[in-house]
Amino acid sequence: MVAQVIDGKAFAAKVRAQVANQVAKLKEENGITPGLAVVLVGEDPASQVYVRSKGKMTVEVGMNSYEHKLDAETSEDDLLALIDKLNNDPAVHGILVQLPLPKHLNEDLVINSIDPAKDVDGFHISNVGLLGTGQKSMVPCTPLGCLMMLRDHHGSLSGMDAVVIGRSNIVGKPMAQLLLGDSCTVTIAHSRTKDLPDVVRRADIVVAAVGRPEMVPGDWIKEGATVIDVGINRIERDGKNKLVGDVDYASAAERAGAITPVPGGVGPMTIACLLANTLTACCRANDLPEPEGLTA
């Protein structure tokens, strides 16, 4: 079987266009412009690239973008004071604190100081609990993007066997909750899982989110399975820098029914879902109906 390629870049463009449409409607009919505040502490180069890209796309869909760049030595009190200000600012509907934070800052404390209704990353402990109990929450962007692509490809996921490889708070655990919410039978696999190849071979859906370049070979993939590759790993091959996923794309594409490439798969969906979450947060804050197809 030669896999259908799931084009995340095109899908993300479609999601952003839907968001832009809704934002235009909100402005016209309600006089409201959604606003996203992004907080960056320090000068981590990769984080700077992400934050710039988020700001640009926020403006492109017609939202207000508020960027707060703080010195690497910023104290916890000063960061918490900024978050408190943003929590109380009615023009700000979404708040994202870029991770990782410098070592002297307590990430859990900082994330849990964000108003859960504005926590567009879905990392606040309240949102984690709401998702885990099947209640309305803010859903982490990368897993939400994966779920959208899976629903688009399959329609219903009910009864499918899904394996999530990786147990991070940002991707693995919320991904498993979302799949469970869509009535999959879910296995979370990780570095201590026994017989990982056998576990993966049983899956109709494989979500790989471990951050190890090409660790899932094609012969672990069940014929016709759907493979969602969350990994973005920089490697050097033949003297060139290359981006590869957690799945060996070439061999997996020979067995899978559908597969996301790296780059151009899950990656572009993350920011699209951040914008979708900001729109959702804005609608909820104003007691307006939530956008259709953009939430879990």
Ligand code: GUN
């Ligand atoms: N750093 C890497 N990915 C993310 C993300 O999804 N959200 C935040 N806040 N920081 C990140």
